[in-house]
Amino acid sequence: MSTGKVRASRMDxxxxxxxxxxxxAQLARAAGLARETVSTFENGKVPPHESTREAIQSAxxxxxxxxxxxxxxxxxxxxxxxxxxT
Structure with missing residues (x-):
């Protein structure tokens, strides 16, 4: 296990x-994002902004x-x- 902040992968x-x-939709609300942003992120259609990945991970x-x-x-x-x- 890492002792620092782990940068989780898209699939994780x-x-x-x-x-x-x-x-x-629930994750998007929790992360302060649009549902379409979460969908696009998860499908890997475009490289995500680091801030998007961080918001999802934090949520x-x-x-x-x-x-x-x-x-x-x-x-x-x-x-x-x-x-x-939960």
Whole structure:
């Protein structure tokens, strides 16, 4: 596990959204983005702005997602770290 801020991949962010049971519209609202922005990001149609990726990651982390890197990149859910009930 990383001790610093992990930069989660597009696919990890999408998988984390599904894992916590959010649809694209719910994640978009939580991240302060348009649903179309989340859709475009997840589908990889265009390179995202870093601020978009960060907003999505922060919204997921507020729901208890912990992103990892190193020898086992990915994520897990830690409900004790959730700022927002899931």
């Amino acid at each position: 962010l999408k998988a984390a959204r599904v894992r916590v049971g959010l649809d694209q 997921l982390e507020a729901r208890g997602i912990v992103f990892t890197n190193g020898d086992k990149p990915g994520f897990y859910v830690d409900k004790t770290k959730a700022d927002i009930p």
